[in-house]
Each structure stands twice: as structure tokens, then as C-alpha cells.
Amino acid sequence: MHSEIKYWFLRDHKLFRVLSNDQLKQLCVITGFKEGKKGDIIYFSDSKEPRIYFLKKGAIKISEVDVNGNEITKEIIQKGDLFGELSLDTTIANNEFAQVLTNSVTICSFMLKDFEALMEQHPDLALSYTKLVGLKFKKLKNSYSNLVFKDARSRLIQFLKDWAARDGNETLDAIVIENYLTQQDIAHIICTTRQTATQLLNQLETEGHLKYDRKELVLDKQFVLQN
């Protein structure tokens, strides 16, 4: 691929459409360009030079592992989304990392300080970015509430609905999702154990709401619309 093309990857994100070509070049995404395959770890949050990443193709998860090896997944990042040190804060450490879920990903990235400089010059950009962070903040608040108020089954259903909305292809009476998540992955997202996730998925399948296999997930349309 010609490197000229790589420069314009960021245009896929509405945040960067307000920028001129020269401004976009300031971010110097070429050096931050990379491809990855399933299982690769993209970054650790305590890296010396904080960056922001743009996912051009594929899907990744943002996770944290505690001292006992327990993992939770805080967010699934899809094609066209940003991740990394979005909070612009580099003082408080957190043990987050990003791992590739799909067979391959394409990523470009830029340094936090370059981005901040650009925002100083471009108030539009700063405001849009603030809203982007604000939205992610709000979504996490929502996950937090769900975790406290709802049981594992409800959280699973909620997740499946969200996944369908983000990633599903509608057919006549179903929504089909190309499945790049194991039941273990799903368990981490809804904050439960693998065994519980398995049981609940089978329970939902028995009830006729979905069909799960390693390749794809088919959700009953009625089921997704209700609840």
C-alpha cells in the first residue's frame, strides 16, 4: 500500500473530517501504522509514549487483568473507532491492554502530544473529541449500573442486543452476527465466569431465542426487539 493512502485513513472518522490535509499530516500516522492478527496485544497503557489508536479494520477488546489473573473486558472496539489514552491522562496507571479478536486488524495511531497540539489550534476538533470521550464515559456508567442492578442473564441479553445493533446483519426474521467471540470472551464482557456464560447461552438457545456456534450467532428478531 502506498504510504500516501495511509495518511487519509483517519478521514474515516468524523472527528478528523474538519482537518486540512496538512493538519492531518501533523499527526504523522505513518510511523504508527500497523497490522495485527488474532490474539496480538496492541498496547499496554503504561507505555512511555502515550498514543491514540484508530482501528481501520477488524475488532479488538480492551481488557484488564488483576493480580489473580482474572480478566474483564471493558469495551469492544469496532472498525472506525478510537482507543488508547483517550482520557488524555497519563498520571494514573491502569492495567489495560488491547487484544485482537478478529483474524486480522489494521491500525494507525498518533502521539497524544501531537493530537493535543492540533486541538489547541482547532476548537471544533477539541469539542467533538470532548463529546466522544463524554459518550464513552456515559456508556461505562451504564455498564456499571447494569453490573449492580441486573443479574448475569440480563447482562448477557443486553450485551447480545448491543452486539446485534453494532455488528448484526438483518435477515427476514433474524439477525446474523459473524462470531469472533468465544464464550470465554463473552463471559469477560458481562463480568461472569465461562461456565455461567455457557449455561446461559444454552438456556437462551433452548428457549429458541438464538443459535450460537463458533462461526456465527443468529438472534431471533423478536427477541432482540423485545426485552
Added chain:
Amino acid sequence: MHSEIKYWFLRDHKLFRVLSNDQLKQLCVITGFKEGKKGDIIYFSDSKEPRIYFLKKGAIKISEVDVNGNEITKEIIQKGDLFGELSLDTTIANNEFAQVLTNSVTICSFMLKDFEALMEQHPDLALSYTKLVGLKFKKLKNSYSNLVFKDARSRLIQFLKDWAARDGNETLDAIVIENYLTQQDIAHIICTTRQTATQLLNQLETEGHLKYDRKELVLDKQFVLQN
């Protein structure tokens, strides 16, 4: 109090120091000035005219109640802090409200749209604001991890340490906090029941780590530093 003085309340927050007097006046905080007493509800998140609030004096909690009447407290706001529609997003509903904890509070506020307009003109402001929201985002991520990884006792201890850091007065071998929280309040913060919170507090008291009563909380300094 002269209304001229009220205008400059916001100067207490470092976010607003970059602004000129005229710019600060644009926010029109006078109309949003109010005092409140313990138990008062300051705002609901689904209000028609979203605002951002600055807490000049006192302490409040940001909570959510679900359909069954269960409550969680997402954040304690102290003197000098901002709250309200900080995410700048008005599309997704969440049932948050703010309630006064201390005997009295002093608050000023301004409308979201005025603030956004100001950020458009003042990239510095937008950038600082993003960092502020980013920090809150990061703190919530931390609470989320704690909720999943740690048991109620650990979460209580973590909360007490945070509270001591924010609000405590150091003595020779203890940290004294003026107590404006009931055990029910604390339970909401650490996402457990009142009964569990009570048991854990008494357990910690029996172990000699603290002394809790309705007026004040005394934490053993060793205890706060360790763990």
C-alpha cells in the same frame, strides 16, 4: 451577597482561570446560583435544559435509582468540583440525580450550550475540560474493576482510604473525617446492602482500624497507609 461576587465563584476552579471576565460573564451563572440543605435534590439528568454545576461549598452525591428502588452512588462531589451533564451528551438517558449530603451547599451553574460556545472560542478550555472528564472516566473505570475483582470488604477499605485522602484531617496517629455519610450512604457507594456495610464497619472497628460514629470517623493512620 452582592451578585458581582457570585460571578467570580467559578474562578475557584482551575478550568476557568484562563477566561477573561467578559467570557466568564457569558456563562451567566447568576441565574444558576442556588443554596441547598441536606437531602435536597439539585438536579435530574433528564432535565430539558442541561446544565453544568459548580459546587462552591459542601458535598453532594451523584446517584441512580433503578425501577425496583435500588440505589447506587456513582460519585461524591466535594467543594470545588463540577457535576451535571459533564458528558455533553443529551441523547442517551440515564436516571442520575444529585442530592445534598452536608447540612448546606452553595452552587452555581450555567447552561451547556453557553459552555460549548465558550469552548469553541477557547481551545485551552476545551482541552482542560476534556482532561477533567477523562479523569472522571478513569476513576469510574477503576470503580468498575473494583466491583468485579474485589469483595465488599476490600471495596469498603478502598473507599475509606479515598475518603480520607479527599476529606481527612491528619492528627498524630490518626486521620479524622467529619462524617456526613450514613452507613446506608456508604453502602450505596460500595454497591452493597446497608446490613453488609454495617457488619463490615463493625468488623473493622473490632479489629481496631477505625472508630465510626455519626459525627466523625477516625481512621488509624497505619491502616490507611497499608493495605
Added chain:
DNA sequence: CTTATAATGTCGGGTAAATGACAAAACCGC
């Protein structure tokens, strides 16, 4: 001081979900 109200203390039973352990099935590289 008296009484109402709110906050704290305590206990036993019930339960969702974790844990650990193992088997079966699906997938992948060769």
C-alpha cells in the same frame, strides 16, 4: 422531658453465581 423518626446492630435462611473438576466436541497444523 417525651415522643416520633431515623440510623444502627444482629441474626438466620435463601440464592445467584463462583469454583473446581472432568468429559466431549470442534478446530488446526501437519
Added chain:
DNA sequence: GCGGTTTTGTCATTTACCCGACATTATAAG
């Protein structure tokens, strides 16, 4: 195809915490 590895299925046991109930104590209000 075969053999190793990953993923999924199932179950019996344990546990942290919830839930409801009630007694006791502190605080506020008349």
C-alpha cells in the same frame, strides 16, 4: 487422515452476599 490444543458442556459443592425481620440506640422536634 491423525494428534494436540482450544473451546464447549455439565455437575456437585461452596460461598459471599442479599433479604426480611426485628431490637436497640441516637437524634430531632414538640
